[in-house]
Amino acid sequence: MEIGIDASRLAVSxxxxxxxxxYQVIRGLFRADRTNRYTLYFNGPPPRGLFDALPPRWKIRAIPFSRLWTHIRLSLEMLLHRPRVLxxxxxxxxLVHPRTAVTIHDLGYLFYPEAHRRFSRWYLQASTRWSARQARRIIAVSAATAHDIVEHTGVKADKIRVVHHGYDARFKRVTDEAHIKAAKxxxxxxxxxxxVLYVGTIQPRKNLVRLIEAWAKLGEEVTGYKLVLGGKPGWLYADIYAKVRILGLEGYVSLPGYIEDDDLPALYSGASLFAFVSLYEGFGMPAxxxxxxxxxxxxxxxxxxxxIVGDAAILCDPEDVDSIANALRQGLxxxxxxxxxxxxGPEQAVKFSWQRCAEETLAVLLEASKA
Structure with missing residues (x-):
C-alpha cells in the first residue's frame, strides 16, 4: 500500500x-512499518541531513510552490499521483485528497482567541473544522484534545483516536556538571x-506575562534565582518582552531566544524548577x-x-497570579x-514513547485506508 505524508513541517531549521x-513520528514509522511504501511530500528541498538515510520503500517528493502549497500544489499531487492514504x-x-488521517493538536484559538491575530483565528477555525470533517480518522494528541474536537467541530467520537506524543530518549537526568555549566x-x-526554566514559543497563550508577574510578586524570596524564558518569539510576543521592562526585571528575567536541542537535557537537569503555566495545551511536550x-x-x-503529568508535578491556576506565585514558592x-x-517525574515520563506513538499512528493509518 502507498502511504503519503505531508512532510512540509520539516522544511525548517x-x-x-x-x-x-x-519528525519523530516519521522516524518511528521507519522502524514500525517494513511492509508499506511511503512518499514524503515537501514544499521545498528538505534540510540537509534531516534523516541519516531513508529506509527501503521510502522516497522524498519535493514539490516547491510559492503560496497556498497545501491546497494548490499538494492537491494537484493528490490528483495526479494519489496514494492509498494520506x-x-x-x-x-x-482540498483534493484521498482517504486521510489528520492530527489535530489543539483548539486553543477557540478558548483564548485574544492570544491569536484575527486572521490566524479565522484560518485556524476554518481549516481545523474542514480537516476534522474531511478526514477518515482524526488523531488527537490527548484525551483533552479529543473531547474538545467532539465539542467544537461536530464530528463523532468514533472517528477520533487518542495517540499521545513520546519524548526523545536523550531527555534524561544529566549529572555531568561541566556539561550543565557549558549549556548555561x-x-x-x-x-x-x-x-527557573520555561521552554517554548514566546507567545501569549503560554501565559508568560502572568508568570513574570508572579516572579515579581515573590521579590526577595527568589533572590539568587533567574527566571529563564527560552524560546523563539512567536506571534504577539512584544507585550511579554515589554512586561519585563515595565516591572524592572531586566536583571532577573532572561530571554535567551531559541535553545538548541542539544542543550535542552542539560538545561532541564540544571534547573531548580521547570515552570509551564500555559493557558491551554493540546499535549505539553516541554513538561x-x-x-x-x-x-x-x-x-x-x-x-x-x-x-500528561499525572501526580508527578505541581499544579496551579494559570489565570491567578497568586496561585502561580504560591506554586513557584512551593516548588523552590x-x-x-x-x-x-x-x-x-521519570516514572511518569516512561509511560510515553515515540515508538509507541508511531506504532499507534500506523494502526490509525491502516484504519483510515479502509474507512
Missing amino acids: QRTGTENYA FVPAHVVP QRIGLLPSERY LEALACGTPTLVSNTSSLPE TDEALRERLQIA
Whole structure:
C-alpha cells in the first residue's frame, strides 16, 4: 500500500511543537512499518541531513510552490499521483485528497482567541473544522484534545483516536556538571547561577506575562534565582518582552531566544524548577521532557497538562497570579516535595514513547485506508 505524508513541517531549521512531532513520528514509522511504501511530500528541498538515510520503500517528493502549497500544489499531487492514504501531521487537509488521517493538536484559538491575530483565528477555525470533517480518522494528541474536537467541530467520537506524543530518549537526568555549566553559559547564565526554566514559543497563550508577574510578586524570596524564558518569539510576543521592562526585571528575567536541542537535557537537569503555566495545551511536550530529566515541574491545572503529568508535578491556576506565585514558592522551598517529584517525574515520563506513538499512528493509518 502507498502511504503519503505531508512532510512540509520539516522544511525548517529550528523544529518546535508540530514540526518535532512530525519528525519523530516519521522516524518511528521507519522502524514500525517494513511492509508499506511511503512518499514524503515537501514544499521545498528538505534540510540537509534531516534523516541519516531513508529506509527501503521510502522516497522524498519535493514539490516547491510559492503560496497556498497545501491546497494548490499538494492537491494537484493528490490528483495526479494519489496514494492509498494520506497522513497530515498538523491540522490542514488539502482540498483534493484521498482517504486521510489528520492530527489535530489543539483548539486553543477557540478558548483564548485574544492570544491569536484575527486572521490566524479565522484560518485556524476554518481549516481545523474542514480537516476534522474531511478526514477518515482524526488523531488527537490527548484525551483533552479529543473531547474538545467532539465539542467544537461536530464530528463523532468514533472517528477520533487518542495517540499521545513520546519524548526523545536523550531527555534524561544529566549529572555531568561541566556539561550543565557549558549549556548555561551558551544561554548567557553564569556557571553557578540558579534558575527557573520555561521552554517554548514566546507567545501569549503560554501565559508568560502572568508568570513574570508572579516572579515579581515573590521579590526577595527568589533572590539568587533567574527566571529563564527560552524560546523563539512567536506571534504577539512584544507585550511579554515589554512586561519585563515595565516591572524592572531586566536583571532577573532572561530571554535567551531559541535553545538548541542539544542543550535542552542539560538545561532541564540544571534547573531548580521547570515552570509551564500555559493557558491551554493540546499535549505539553516541554513538561514531559522536564519530567524525564527529573526536574521538579510546575504546570497549569487546565487542558491536557494534568493528563500528561499525572501526580508527578505541581499544579496551579494559570489565570491567578497568586496561585502561580504560591506554586513557584512551593516548588523552590519544599524539599520533601522536590525529592518526591525528582523520582516521580521519570516514572511518569516512561509511560510515553515515540515508538509507541508511531506504532499507534500506523494502526490509525491502516484504519483510515479502509474507512
